[in-house]
Every structure is written in C-alpha cells, then in structure tokens.
Amino acid sequence: MVDSKIEAEKKFEDFSEWYNDILERADLIDKRYPVKGMNIWKPYGWKLMSLIDKETRRLMNDTDHQEVKFPLLIPEEEFQKEADHIKGFGEEVYWVTHAGKRRLDIPLLLRPTSETAMYPVFDLWIRSHADLPLKIFQMVNVFRYETKQTRAFMRMREIHFFEAHTCHATEGEAERQIYQDLEIMDEIARMLCIPYLKLKRTDWDKFPGADYTVGGDALLPTGRLLQIAGIHQYLTNFSEAYDITYEDLDGEHKNVHQTTYGMSERLIGALIAIHGDDVGPVIPPYIAPIQVRIIPIQYGEDRKIVDHCKTLLDKLIKADIRADIDDREDVRPGSKFYESEEKGIPVRLDIGSNELEDDIITIVRRDTGEKKTVSTKDAIKELKLIFETMQSEMYERAEEFLKNNIVDASDISEISEEKVYRIGWCGTFECGEGIEESTDRSILGTLYDGEEYSSKCLWCEEETDTVAYLCKTH
Amino acid sequence: MVDSKIEAEKKFEDFSEWYNDILERADLIDKRYPVKGMNIWKPYGWKLMSLIDKETRRLMNDTDHQEVKFPLLIPEEEFQKEADHIKGFGEEVYWVTHAGKRRLDIPLLLRPTSETAMYPVFDLWIRSHADLPLKIFQMVNVFRYETKQTRAFMRMREIHFFEAHTCHATEGEAERQIYQDLEIMDEIARMLCIPYLKLKRTDWDKFPGADYTVGGDALLPTGRLLQIAGIHQYLTNFSEAYDITYEDLDGEHKNVHQTTYGMSERLIGALIAIHGDDVGPVIPPYIAPIQVRIIPIQYGEDRKIVDHCKTLLDKLIKADIRADIDDREDVRPGSKFYESEEKGIPVRLDIGSNELEDDIITIVRRDTGEKKTVSTKDAIKELKLIFETMQSEMYERAEEFLKNNIVDASDISEISEEKVYRIGWCGTFECGEGIEESTDRSILGTLYDGEEYSSKCLWCEEETDTVAYLCKTH
Numbered sequence: 025m026v027d028s029k030i031e032a033e034k035k036f037e038d039f040s041e042w043y044n045d046i047l048e049r050a051d052l053i054d055k056r057y058p059v060k061g062m063n064i065w066k067p068y069g070w071k072l073m074s075l076i077d078k079e080t081r082r083l084m085n086d087t088d089h090q091e092v093k094f095p096l097l098i099p100e101e102e103f104q105k106e107a108d109h110i111k112g113f114g115e116e117v118y119w120v121t122h123a124g125k126r127r128l129d130i131p132l133l134l135r136p137t138s139e140t141a142m143y144p145v146f147d148l149w150i151r152s153h154a155d156l157p158l159k160i161f162q163m164v165n166v167f168r169y170e171t172k173q174t175r176a177f178m179r180m181r182e183i184h185f186f187e188a189h190t191c192h193a194t195e196g197e198a199e200r201q202i203y204q205d206l207e208i209m210d211e212i213a214r215m216l217c218i219p220y221l222k223l224k225r226t227d228w229d230k231f232p233g234a235d236y237t238v239g240g241d242a243l244l245p246t247g248r249l250l251q252i253a254g255i256h257q258y259l260t261n262f263s264e265a266y267d268i269t270y271e272d273l274d275g276e277h278k279n280v281h282q283t284t285y286g287m288s289e290r291l292i293g294a295l296i297a298i299h300g301d302d303v304g305p306v307i308p309p310y311i312a313p314i315q316v317r318i319i320p321i322q323y324g325e326d327r328k329i330v331d332h333c334k335t336l337l338d339k340l341i342k343a344d345i346r347a348d349i350d351d352r353e354d355v356r357p358g359s360k361f362y363e364s365e366e367k368g369i370p371v372r373l374d375i376g377s378n379e380l381e382d383d384i385i386t387i388v389r390r391d392t393g394e395k396k397t398v399s400t401k402d403a404i405k406e407l408k409l410i411f412e413t414m415q416s417e418m419y420e421r422a423e424e425f426l427k428n429n430i431v432d433a434s435d436i437s438e439i440s441e442e443k444v445y446r447i448g449w450c451g452t453f454e455c456g457e458g459i460e461e462s463t464d465r466s467i468l469g470t471l472y473d474g475e476e477y478s479s480k481c482l483w484c485e486e487e488t489d490t491v492a493y494l495c496k497t498h
Numbered sequence: 499m500v501d502s503k504i505e506a507e508k509k510f511e512d513f514s515e516w517y518n519d520i521l522e523r524a525d526l527i528d529k530r531y532p533v534k535g536m537n538i539w540k541p542y543g544w545k546l547m548s549l550i551d552k553e554t555r556r557l558m559n560d561t562d563h564q565e566v567k568f569p570l571l572i573p574e575e576e577f578q579k580e581a582d583h584i585k586g587f588g589e590e591v592y593w594v595t596h597a598g599k600r601r602l603d604i605p606l607l608l609r610p611t612s613e614t615a616m617y618p619v620f621d622l623w624i625r626s627h628a629d630l631p632l633k634i635f636q637m638v639n640v641f642r643y644e645t646k647q648t649r650a651f652m653r654m655r656e657i658h659f660f661e662a663h664t665c666h667a668t669e670g671e672a673e674r675q676i677y678q679d680l681e682i683m684d685e686i687a688r689m690l691c692i693p694y695l696k697l698k699r700t701d702w703d704k705f706p707g708a709d710y711t712v713g714g715d716a717l718l719p720t721g722r723l724l725q726i727a728g729i730h731q732y733l734t735n736f737s738e739a740y741d742i743t744y745e746d747l748d749g750e751h752k753n754v755h756q757t758t759y760g761m762s763e764r765l766i767g768a769l770i771a772i773h774g775d776d777v778g779p780v781i782p783p784y785i786a787p788i789q790v791r792i793i794p795i796q797y798g799e800d801r802k803i804v805d806h807c808k809t810l811l812d813k814l815i816k817a818d819i820r821a822d823i824d825d826r827e828d829v830r831p832g833s834k835f836y837e838s839e840e841k842g843i844p845v846r847l848d849i850g851s852n853e854l855e856d857d858i859i860t861i862v863r864r865d866t867g868e869k870k871t872v873s874t875k876d877a878i879k880e881l882k883l884i885f886e887t888m889q890s891e892m893y894e895r896a897e898e899f900l901k902n903n904i905v906d907a908s909d910i911s912e913i914s915e916e917k918v919y920r921i922g923w924c925g926t927f928e929c930g931e932g933i934e935e936s937t938d939r940s941i942l943g944t945l946y947d948g949e950e951y952s953s954k955c956l957w958c959e960e961e962t963d964t965v966a967y968l969c970k971t972h
Contacts, residue, residue: 039636057615058573059606064619065772067564067634074565091548095656096639098593102532118571119596120608122587123643132533134594141531148530165570165639169597182569188512336918417582 031302031484035245038097040175041277043297046304047176048449049324049366059183061174066436068367069292073084073184073314073352076291077163079215079311080186083208086134089159094141095343097166106265107407113137113234116169133294137286139233142189143266150280152271154194154452156278161188177293178250186287191263191280195272198257198281205255209240212253212287216295217308217418218242219426221444222495223469230286235259241493242294243426247442249468250297250498257373259284268283298422299391305368305389308418309411316340316347316407317369321357321376324351335376336385336403343404365390370414371407390420436482439463442496448479449492455483457492468493504867506775509719514649517771521650526766535648535655542841543766545787547658548763551637554660554690554783557682561913563633564664568615570639571606575800577614586706587611590643608641611760613707614663617730617740620665623937624754626709626745627667631675632754649907651767652724652972660761665737665754667744672731672755679729680946681845683714686727686761690769690860691782691892693900694726697920697943697967700824700930705758711732713947716768717900721916721941724972726764732756766778770842771867771927772896780840782866782892783885790814790821790881791838795831795850807849810859817878841862844888845881857905866891907968910956913937916970922953933968942967 034042047053052069063074066326075128081091097120104110118134121127135141142160150158166185174180188205207221213220220242230237231254240253260279263269269277277412299306309315322329330351340347350360357374364372372388379385385403387396391414398406426444433445436459448454449467456467459482475493507517521527526543539547552657556563571594578584591607595601606693609615618632624632642661648654662679666672681697687694694714704711714727734753737743742846773780783789792811798805804825814821824834830849846862853859859877861870866890872880900918907919910933923929923941931942933956944966951965 054622055621056619057569058576058618059571062569064569065567067566070565091538091544091660092541093544095533095536095538096641097533097536097656101534115598117598118594120592121595122593124591127912130590143533145530148528148858168569182571185566240502281764385676 108235158191188285219423229464248496304366307368445494450481458483583707632665662759693897696946699943763904779841780844919968924955
C-alpha cells in the first residue's frame with residue numbers, strides 16, 4: 025500500500041521493463057494475442073480509448089467536421105497514384121491476395137492511412153466552391169507492417185487511428201485549418217495532461233506526399249520524443265494526382281487544397297509513460313474510465329459501512345461522476361488500495377467506521393498520494409475540485425519535465441545525454457544529415473510557432489536564425 | 499411535394515431498383531467505392547448506425563456485457579481448430595499473404611467473425627467458476643467474400659458487425675443467456691420498428707460450429723425473409739476445440755458452455771425496406787439522426803420567420819430532440835420538403851407567416867403525411883407524443899404486413915407466392931431436402947417459442963406436431 029508519497033523511479037531505470045510490467049497489471053490490454061504487434065483491448069483499456077475518442081469526436085463536431093467510414097481495403101491501382109505516398113508506405117502495407125482458394129484479380133491492401141481510399145471519391149463529392157470546405161474524419165483500424173520493435177500503444181501493426189481530411193478552395197484556408205487542428209490538439213493534450221512540442225518536420229521526415237508536416241511530440245521519461253499527432257499540409261499534391269477539382273466563382277476549374285490530421289492510441293502510450301509511477305499508470309480524471317473508486321473498510325458481518333458506501337456511489341453517479349465500489353468480501357482493503365493504484369484510478373474514497381461516525385469521506389489522490397478528509401455532504405463539490413486540481417497539476421508537472429529536458433547545444437560534442445537539444449542549423453539537407461549521423465539523433469524540426477534565435481549551424485558554422493530540435497525518438 | 503397521403507407502390511413492383519434508388523438519394527452511403535461489396539458510410543448513414551450501436555451498447559451494459567476489441571487478423575492455425583467452423587467459412591475468407599514485398603511466414607485471414615480470434619485467449623482469461631460468466635461484445639469490421647449478388651446493408655463483403663460472446667459454467671446458464679439475447683433483440687426490434695420471427699434453424703442451416711441457431715428473420719416487401727440477427731448455442735463445441743476450461747467448486751476441470759449473438763448493418767437494410775415509400779426511407783424517431791427538421795417558409799428579405807425558427811430550434815435541442823433547420827435562401831420550400839422526405843426525417847415543422855402570427859407550429863409526420871397544428875408552447879410535449887405514436891404505429895403496420903403474409907400450406911402445390919408458408923414437417927433431413935428443392939425455398943426453422951400444431955409432413959405425409967417456416971430469403 026502506497027501511503028502518502030508516490031515513487032516513480034523504475035521508469036527512469038529500465039523504461040521498457042517498467043512499461044510492459046505496469047501495462048500488464050493495469051488490465052488495459054492483453055499482449056498474448058498470437059500475432060506480433062496486435063494486442064487485445066480489454067474492457068478497461070477500450071473504455072479509456074472510447075472516452076478519448078468521444079472527446080475527439082466532440083471537438084471535431086464543434087468545428088464542423090463530419091464523421092464517415094471508408095472501406096478498409098484499397099485497390100492496388102488507387103494506392104499507386106501519388107508517387108511519394110507509395111514510396112513512403114509501400115514497404116509496410118499488408119496485401120490481400122486471395123479469397124477462399126481463389127486468387128483475387130486485383131490485389132487489395134489494408135489501409136495504412138486513408139488518402140488513397142478517400143481521394144478517388146472526393147472528386148465525385150466536390151463540384152463547385154459551394155461544396156467547400158469539405159471536412160470529414162473517421163476512427164478506424166489501420167495496418168502498418170512495422171519492422172522496428174513493436175510496443176503496446178506506441179508501435180503497433182494494427183493501429184486504432186483517428187484521421188481528419190479536409191479540402192479547401194485556397195491555400196490560405198488550408199493553412200487556417202492547420203491552425204485549427206493545432207488548437208484542437210492543444211485541448212486534447214490538456215485533457216490527457218500531455219504537454220507537447222509542435223515541430224515543423226524537416227523535408228526528409230515529412231508525411232509521404234505532404235508539402236509540410238507538423239509533428240506533435242511528447243517527451244517520455246526516456247528523454248526521447250514520441251510523435252502523438254501529425255498534421256499535414258498537402259497543398260495540391262494529392263488533388264493533382266487524384267484530379268480533385270472545384271469550379272470557382274468565375275467558372276474556372278481548380279485543384280482543391282488539402283490537409284490531414286492524424287492521431288492514434290499513442291495518446292494512451294504517452295500518458296502512461298509520462299504519468300505512470302512504480303505502481304502503475306495515473307489516468308487523468310477527465311478521461312478516466314473510473315474516476316472514483318469507493319473502498320469500504322469493514323470487518324465482520326455488519327453491512328452498515330457497505331450500505332453507506334452504496335448510497336454515496338449512487339450520489340456520485342447521479343452527479344455524472346464515473347464511480348464504482350470495490351465491495352468484495354474476500355479481499356483485504358490493502359489489496360484493494362493497491363489494485364486501484366495499479367489501474368491508475370485517479371481518486372479513491374476510503375470509508376471506514378471513523379468516516380461513518382463523523383459523516384466524512386477520506387479522499388486519496390492517485391498522483392500524489394495526498395489524503396484529504398471532507399464532510400460527506402461536500403463530496404461532489406470536493407471531488408470536482410480535486411479533478412480540476414489534478415488535471416492542472418499533472419499537466420504542469422509534465423510541462424516542467426519537458427522544459428527541464430530541453431537544453432541548448434552549440435557544439436556537437438555537447439550532445440551526449442538523453443535530452444532534447446536546441447541547435448543552430450542552416451537548413452540544408454547536407455548539414456542536417458551530418459548532424460543526424462554524427463549524433464545518432466533526428467532533427468525533429470523547428471517550432472511551428474517560430475522562435476527568435478541567432479546562432480551558428482552546428483555543422484557548417486554559417487550564421488543562422490533557425491533553431492532546430494534534435495533528439496532520439498521512440 | 500407529398501402532402502397527406504404517402505404512396506408506397508414502387509417497392510412492391512421492382513424492389514431492387516427502388517431500394518438502390520432511394521438509398522442513393524437518402525445520402526446514407528456512397529456505392530461508388532471501387533471495390534465490390536464495400537460501400538462508403540456517409541455522415542448521415544454513419545450517424546444512423548452509430549445511434550443504433552449506442553442503444554445496443556446500452557442494452558449490453560445493462561446486462562453486464564463488457565466491450566472489448568480483438569485484432570482483425572487471425573493466424574491460419576487458430577482458424578482451423580473447429581472443423582465445422584472452417585467448413586462453413588473457409589470458402590469466404592480473405593487471406594493476407596504479403597507485407598511490403600515479403601511473403602508472410604504464416605498467412606493471416608481477415609476475421610469473418612471472431613470465434614477463432616477470441617477463443618485461444620479465453621482459455622487464459624478463465625481459471626475457475628469465479629471467472630464465469632464471461633460476457634463480452636465488440637463492434638468491428640468483418641469480411642466475407644460473398645459470391646452472391648451484393649446489396650447495400652444486406653449483403654456486403656465488409657460488414658459492420660456486432661458480436662457478443664459468452665462463457666458459462668452450465669448448459670442451463672447458457673440457455674438463459676440465449677433467452678436474454680432474444681429479449682435484447684426484442685428491444686432493438688421495437689426501436690427500429692422491425693417485427694421479426696425467432697426461428698430455430700434446421701441442422702443444415704445453423705451457424706458453423708453451433709449446436710443450434712436461432713435466426714431473427716424480418717419480412718421484406720419482396721415477401722422474402724432477411725436474417726437480421728443470429729443467436730447461437732455452442733454448448734462445448736468450441737471450448738473443446740480451444741480447450742477452454744474452468745475449475746468447478748469440487749476442483750474438477752470442465753469445458754465452458756458458450757453462446758454468441760450477432761447483428762450487423764442489416765438492421766438498417768431491413769428498416770429501410772420495410773418502412774420506405776416511393777420517396778425514400780422512413781426512419782423511426784428513436785434512432786433517427788435528425789428527428790425534426792424545421793423549415794421556415796419565408797419569401798423576401800424579412801428575417802422574422804427564420805429568427806423565430808432558430809429560437810424554436812434551440813428550444814428543441816435543449817429538450818434533447820435531435821433537430822436541425824433548413825434555412826437555405828436559394829432553395830424553395832417545396833424542394834426542402836422533398837429533401838426532408840428523401841432522407842426519411844420522421845418529423846417536419848413548417849413555419850410560415852400564419853404560424854408566426856398565431857404562435858403555432860405545423861407538424862408533418864413522415865410516415866403518414868399527416869399534418870397537425872399545435873401551439874408553439876406545447877411543441878416539445880407534442881413532438882415527444884408524436885415520436886411515441888410513430889414508433890408504435892410503424893411497428894404495428896409492419897407487424898400486420900408480417901402476419902398477413904404468413905399462410906398455411908398443407909400441400910406442395912399450394913406454395914407458389916412470395917409469402918412465408920407454415921408447413922408440417924416431420925423433421926428429417928430427407929423430407930426437408932425434398933421440400934426445399936421442390937419449392938425452391940428454404941426451411942427457416944421452427945418458432946423458438948414453440949407453437950401447437952398437428953398436421954402431416956408435406957413430403958412423407960407422416961403425422962407431425964412440428965410446424966416449420968418455409969420461405970425464400972435475401
């Protein structure tokens with residue numbers, strides 16, 4: 025039983041071992057499915073993902089996106105229309121070649137992302153400027169044959185994927201869409217307590233087929249960045265390949281400007297890695313499947329405490345708090361506390377004979393282990409307050425970690441730790457390649473919002489006002 | 499503009515043409531995706547499916563089922579453990595054989611249903627009687643390479659699938675689960691206004707691997723039955739093949755008893771076919787994406803009516819009515835009425851200068867075309883009443899159609915129309931085969947709830963108390 029001080033040491037010692045271990049015990053997924061890179065979502069994990077999806081859906085609806093669902097299978101021919109795209113994804117697509125014992129006339133691939141499924145139809149949906157903007161999204165399974173080591177939530181071969189696709193009349197409107205996507209991402213990051221960097225990727229690291237890509241990168245305890253969102257400006261790259269045009273006010277046919285915005289279950293991977301401690305994950309209250317677990321501390325036959333807890337539970341549920349009760353009779357309170365922590369349930373209510381007598385509740389915060397005793401009648405108000413506090417404190421702690429791990433480097437020799445380095449870079453491919461290879465790190469890009477800087481390129485030593493972020497990645 | 503009398507003739511004349519035509523115009527799906535049997539869910543159609551899913555999810559949660567998500571791809575070896583199952587599905591599975599340019603070591607198949615994905619893991623989840631019952635469900639895409647003519651919502655190669663899987667200690671408990679499933683199905687059928695027959699299938703028509711199957715069959719305007727639900731008793735057929743055991747109170751290891759319950763987007767197909775008319779579908783209010791459409795009837799510059807309608811819209815939305823407004827300025831009211839009908843929106847509110855002056859609203863029912871004028875202040879109450887009335891009247895109309903189309907036949911020669919025939923059948927395969935072949939129809943089974951009957955087998959003329967349902971199917 026963890027009492028007042030929560031320890032988070034193990035994840036800095038051996039991240040992989042710690043991560044796999046707490047995932048197993050949190051009961052979010054089962055990794056024993058007999059295909060590599062494909063896990064089973066258990067009820068608790070799927071509930072967490074569904075709550076994140078629900079919030080994403082709300083934000084999408086609020087910004088006039090409409091939900092659709094496109095088929096999984098894409099004909100070879102459609103996939104091959106945009107040259108960079110196939111170069112980027114060709115090596116990792118799964119091919120369906122047979123049905124029953126028959127060979128298919130046309131091989132079909134499992135979508136790694138849905139540009140090539142959607143865009144042949146966009147041309148049919150869009151006629152004139154009145155049909156623009158077109159803003160749709162879907163939440164689907166996508167497949168990528170990852171050759172790197174797979175990892176639960178972070179690098180999967182079947183991915184739970186969110187993808188928004190938009191078409192606009194002008195580049196300016198497409199740019200504004202990207203700005204809106206980043207605002208939505210900010211809200212999601214707040215809900216999940218994941219601060220992140222918005223980095224405009226280098227040309228050699230952008231999405232296959234994009235004009236530019238903004239990566240949303242979260243810093244894990246390993247000191248490495250994990251991309252949790254990708255927002256892409258396509259300009260007319262795809263609309264030319266797929267012939268998606270609209271008739272403007274002057275009767276002229278023009279290619280639409282397109283953007284996409286993608287996220288996945290990596291959001292869960294990031295939040296577990298960032299906020300987990302030695303015992304398990306810590307799930308932010310806003311998206312926690314169980315926000316409050318009530319634990320009656322009772323010995324013997326008397327049902328008074330359990331009954332009291334059940335009344336309290338009803339009250340919480342009525343107030344739209346996702347709560348449950350652990351009233352198993354054959355399990356000791358200590359084990360119940362521990363299980364609640366292993367599952368990352370943000371708030372625990374311990375109710376024993378003292379609480380019953382004084383008509384109070386003892387609230388225990390999962391993130392800090394802090395205990396607080398309040399009057400039962402104030403339960404709802406206090407819990408909602410604690411949710412708010414936890415949300416902002418968890419975000420701030422992670423933000424501090426991120427800030428503390430961004431360091432400036434003005435010479436290659438300074439780059440040795442597992443940190444995010446801010447470096448001068450003249451912007452050329454040659455110097456970028458030199459920096460990446462000599463440091464064994466990637467240039468993740470420059471801040472989307474820009475920042476003032478004046479330094480020398482780490483490689484060619486030319487004066488530059490470009491500051492790039494250099495780091496290892498997951 | 500349809501005024502007071504709704505016509506439904508076309509669907510009885512040429513069902514296929516009518517069905518394809520109204521689907522196109524209702525904007526539920528786009529059938530132009532370049533792979534046969536795979537359609538695009540447009541926002542309106544996906545919203546309808548999502549509302550049905552939401553209700554199904556609620557009913558599942560209320561009966562202690564938990565939602566999970568299993569991987570799509572199944573290794574060949576796992577698929578081949580239950581002999582009847584592979585015989586039933588082997589011919590229609592899609593095979594993934596390659597990733598990138600590499601041939602996979604083990605071919606993977608796209609799930610046609612998830613028994614063979616789930617059951618190898620059930621063995622790991624279930625240890626003792628305390629782990630039972632295990633009741634899970636998922637909503638996923640499944641794939642079946644249909645060789646028959648495909649049809650939107652009814653016979654697809656990518657299917658939006660609901661599947662519940664349960665494990666129980668005893669056959670009795672599994673039987674009670676099937677009873678519960680049928681109660682859930684009754685509620686869903688009520689919401690969708692689809693009366694149906696619960697038919698215990700013949701042995702040669704049951705689910706591959708099942709001990710018995712109860713099909714939920716809806717009668718379409720064609721006079722043919724469409725299976726909209728399948729509920730299956732597996733006994734220990736799968737648990738023996740997959741070695742799923744539990745330790746009972748006496749420390750003995752026993753195989754679990756299993757059931758499944760499956761549904762799909764066929765629910766939508768059935769409701770459109772049953773309730774649609776010459777203009778389009780009629781969507782029952784309970785699951786309609788748009789329950790009420792407000793149409794301001796206004797000419798010229800004055801915004802008074804539109805403003806009044808917007809105030810009314812806010813009021814409806816606050817009362818949890820899914821409402822919208824068609825306030826396009828360049829479209830005439832007549833076209834707006836028609837579009838609302840093409841989309842099957844159950845209730846229309848026409849608001850013009852008369853309505854504004856007298857502070858009333860004109861309510862138009864989609865199913866009957868009936869108009870009713872009520873005071874604006876009673877809008878919410880009246881609308882909710884009309885929803886209730888529509889739900890029950892739509893159900894009753896369909897029930898009457900079903901009843902009127904079930905006829906008794908005591909001789910093969912009487913079987914010629916597109917109807918459901920009640921026939922005497924001795925229960926043997928030989929006679930069943932004779933009846934099916936000579937009538938070019940299928941024996942769909944006997945009523946799950948049983949019914950009294952005394953007649954002669956239509957083929958061998960032996961006395962029998964078994965009454966079977968004989969019909970063509972979709």
